[in-house]
Amino acid sequence: MIKKSYLLSKGMTLIEVTLGILFLGIAFVGTLYAVRAIEEESNVMVALIEGTAFGNSIMEVVRSHNYDENASSPWSNPLGPESGESATTYDDVDDYYGGYTWTYPEYPAFTAKTRIFYVDPDVSIFDSVGTVQNYKRIIVHIFNDAFDEKISISAIITP
Numbered sequence: 001m002i003k004k005s006y007l008l009s010k011g012m013t014l015i016e017v018t019l020g021i022l023f024l025g026i027a028f029v030g031t032l033y034a035v036r037a038i039e040e041e042s043n044v045m046v047a048l049i050e051g052t053a054f055g056n057s058i059m060e061v062v063r064s065h066n067y068d069e070n071a072s073s074p075w076s077n078p079l080g081p082e083s084g085e086s087a088t089t090y091d092d093v094d095d096y097y098g099g100y101t102w103t104y105p106e107y108p109a110f111t112a113k114t115r116i117f118y119v120d121p122d123v124s125i126f127d128s129v130g131t132v133q134n135y136k137r138i139i140v141h142i143f144n145d146a147f148d149e150k151i152s153i154s155a156i157i158t159p
């Protein structure tokens with residue numbers, strides 16, 4: 001009983017209440033910034049996951065085509081779609097050579113470009129050697145406003 005009456009009589013001054021509200025306000029703003037940063041990071045993670053799925057589906061489409069226009073060596077040079085071919089009639093992987101742009105209605109926020117070139121594993125599996133080889137590298141670059149840089153997936157195929 002003594003303790004309760006002491007608390008009731010003590011009370012809080014106007015300055016204490018004001019300072020309390022001020023500190024709560026500062027803490028609230030800090031929390032808002034933290035929540036916003038987490039939300040932005042989460043959006044980037046979702047975009048990366050969706051972008052990777054988008055890129056993988058493109059990679060599957062490209063890889064479902066023949067290694068080359070020619071059924072056997074010597075392989076095509078230069079690479080690219082053959083005369084008279086369009087996106088609906090592409091029949092070998094390098095028809096998607098040189099920046100073919102992909103859009104899917106299921107992924108409206110994403111675009112992608114593909115590059116296909118010959119590589120020589122004895123020289124480099126990353127760079128084009130510019131000569132006909134038994135290895136082609138497929139690169140899918142995926143773009144979305146959520147990430148600063150494009151993300152890329154790649155594969156190396158053989159005949």
Ligand SMILES: [Ca+2]
Binds near residue numbers: 095
């Ligand atoms: Ca072709």
Ligand SMILES: [Ca+2]
Binds near residue numbers: 068069081082095
């Ligand atoms: Ca071709």
